[in-house]
Amino acid sequence: MNALFPLPRILLKQGSIPSQTIDALRSHGIDLSPTQVLQLETHRKEQLAEHERFEFDTWGLCVLLEELASSETICPNEFADVAQSAITLFYEVRDAVDHAISDEDIAESIVSEIVQKQGCIECLDSYELASSPLFKQPSLAEELMQDAAEMTYCWNSEDWEYDEYASGWDGEAWEDDCE
Structure with a gap:
């Protein structure tokens, strides 16, 4: 947490894990104590402050916790510790x-990587996860646009690079204009 700007007490006192999420965790055999719930809520708020983020709801956290609970590789006794590490990883990713990538996609990716690593969350790297093909956004050259006549156009940035020796739009040479 940022030492210059500690979290206000009112933010630390507000609850952030809704009862529906607690019930969903219980349905998967995860029974968190009030102390563990408070630790998760406080850890989330500290991560928000550290990453200079502000959230109006806890939807991302709830999705992450429910995804973690539904995986079979995490022992219920270790759930709170794994969830804290997953929250840190979630905000790093x-x-x-x-920003167009949803919290749900990030949570699913984290949980699937935890499952692949047989529950070893310490083996996960936020930069590896962020560079995953799942999060790859199309480049400008890959973005397609379709007009009203259903003609498809592809933006290719190379078409717009300056080259004084390139041919003109209709194949004419630029030096023809100077003559």
Whole structure:
């Protein structure tokens, strides 16, 4: 947490894990104590402050916790510790990927990587996750646009690079204009 700007007490006192999420965790055999719930809520708020983020709801956190609970590789006794590490990883990845990628996609990616690593969350790297093909956004050259006549156009940045020796639009040489 940023030492210059500690979290206000009112933010630390507000609850952030809704009862529906707690019930969903219980349905998967995860029974968190009030102390563990408070630790997760506080850890989330500290991560928000550290990453200079502000959230109006806890949807991303709830999705992450429910995804973690539904995986079979995490022991219920270790759930709170793994969830804290996953929250840290979640906000690191959230900072590194495009804002158009949903929290649900990030949470699913984290949980699938945890499953692939047989529950070893310490083996995960936020930069590896962020560079995953799942989070790859199309480049300008890959973005397609379709007009009303259903003609498809592809933006290719190379077409717009300056080259004084390139041929003109209709194949004419630029030096023809200077003559």
